[in-house]
C-alpha cells in the first residue's frame with residue numbers, strides 16, 4: 001500500500017506532542033538512563049511507514065542504521081509533511097524529535113528553524129557519538145533539501 | 154621458539170593483569186563518567202608506554218632520514234629502523250629480513266601482493282578467498298580480477314562460523330592460482346586451519362596469502378612452519394602505532410614480482426634509458442618510510458615478548474570462557490561465531506535490539522565495543538543480519554570487565570523493555 005495523503009496528515013508529531021511538550025519533558029531529566037528512555041519512548045510514537053517506500057530513493061545515507069524518509073507537500077495549505085523510519089530504536093527516537101520540531105510546517109518556517117540550537121538546548125550531542133550526530137545531520141539535511149525544493153515551486 | 158622469545162625467557166614477567174594495565178596509560182581514564190572498559194581491540198588495540206616512549210625517544214634523539222648514511226643521526230635512525238625489521242623477522246620466524254616489507258598496514262600489504270601477482274593472472278584463473286574475509290582481503294583481488302579476467306571465489310562457511318572443509322577441497326582446482334585466507338576472522342574469532350590449507354594449496358602449486366591482522370594480537374605465527382608465501386598484518390592491532398604494517402613474502406616470489414610504487418629508495422639506478430630496482434626489501438618501499446612507526450612496532454613486539462605468551466593466551470581464553478558462561482543470563486542474546494578454535498572475540502545480537510542501539514547505550518556506561526558490518530558484508534549476508542555488536546578482548550582486559558559488559562547489557566535490555 002503506498003503512502004496516502006492521510007498517512008501524512010495522521011502523523012501527530014509536531015501537533016501532539018508539540019516541541020514545547022518535548023522540551024518540558026526532556027529538560028527535567030538529568031541522568032542518561034531517563035533521557036534515553038524518553039527518546040526511546042518518543043520513537044515508539046513514530047507512525048507506521050509504508051513498506052514499499054523503503055527504496056534507495058528514500059534512503060538517508062550517512063547513518064549507522066537504515067533510515068528512510070518520505071514527504072508530502074500540500075500546496076493548498078503550504079505545509080510540508082514528513083514520515084521517517086529506522087530499524088534502530090534510538091535513531092527512531094531522534095527522528096521523532098526532529099519531526100516534532102519540523103513536521104507540518106510551511107517550507108519557509110521549516111527552513112527558518114534552527115535545529116542545531118534545538119539540539120544544543122536538549123544537550124543531545126553530548127549524549128550521542130559523532131557518527132550518530134552525522135546521521136542526525138544527514139536526516140536534517142535531507143529534510144531541508146526537500147523544503148527548499150518545495151519552497152521554489 | 155625463535156631467537157627473540159628464547160633470549161627473553163629469563164626476563165619474562167609473571168602474568169599479572171593489574172600490573173599490565175599500568176603499562177597502558179589510556180586505560181585508566183573515565184568515559185561518560187564511568188571507568189573505561191575497552192572492548193574494541195579488534196578494531197585497534199591500545200599502546201603500552203614502551204611503545205610511546207620508544208617513538209618519543211626516536212624523535213628526540215635519533216630522527217633523520219634513513220639509508221642516506223652521511224651523518225651520525227642518519228646512522229642512528231637507520232639502525233633503529235632496521236633493528237625493528239629484525240624484530241619483526243624474529244617475531245614471524247622468517248628466514249631473512251629481505252622478506253620483511255614495511256607497508257601502511259594489512260590493507261596496503263594485500264594490495265601490494267594482488268598487484269604484484271596480476272601479471273601471472275589471466276582470464277579463467279581463480280582466486281580463492283572465503284566468505285568470512287574482511288573487505289581488505291576481497292576488494293584488492295576483485296580489482297585485480299577485473300583487470301585480468303580472473304575470478305574471485307569464496308570458500309563457504311558453516312553456521313558455526315568455521316570454514317567448510319568440503320567446500321574448500323571442492324573449490325581447489327587446476328584453475329586456482331591464489332589462495333588468500335584470513336588466519337583469524339575479525340567478526341567470528343575463528344582460527345582457521347591455515348597450515349593444512351596451505352599444504353593442500355602448495356601441493357597444487359597455488360600461491361598462498363594469510364591475513365594475520367586478527368591473529369598476531371593473540372598468538373605468534375611461524376611463517377616457516379605455516380609455509381605460506383605471504384603473511385600480512387597491521388601494527389595498530391598488535392599494540393603498535395597506526396600507519397605501519399608488515400608484508401612477509403618468500404624471497405623468490407618477491408624477487409619475481411614487479412615493484413608496487415615507483416620513487417626514491419626503491420631504485421638502484423635511474424636514468425631515462427633504464428631504471429633498475431633496488432634489492433629486497435627496499436624494492437617495495439618507495440619513498441621515505443614511516444620510521445618512528447617502525448620503531449614503535451618493534452617496541453610493541455619486544456614488549457609482548459617480555460611475557461610468557463602461553464600465560465597470555467590462557468588469560469584470554471579465561472575471558473572468553475567467562476563471557477560464554479554469561480550469555481544465557483541475557484535473554485534473547487545469540488553469539489555469532491561459535492567455532493571450537495577461536496580467539497576472544499564475541500559477536501552477538503540481542504532479540505529486538507539494533508546493534509547500534511546496543512553500542513550507544515554501552516558507550517553511555519563507559520564500555521567501548523564495535524557495532525556494524527565490521528567490513529565483512531558478505532559474512533553479514535550469510536548470517537542475514539545488517540550488522541552485529543562485537544566485543545573483542547585483549548590480554549589487558551579483566552574478568553571483572555567481562556562481568557561489567559554483561560551487567561551493562563542487562564541494563565540496556567531494561568531500558569528497552
Ligand SMILES: Cc1ncc(COP(=O)(O)O)c(C=O)c1O
Pocket residue numbers: 195196257258259260261287289290335337338339364366367387528
Ligand atoms: C582480518 C582483517 N584484515 C584486514 C584488516 C584491515 O586492516 P588495516 O585497516 O589495518 O589495513 C582488518 C582490520 O580490521 C582485519 O580485521
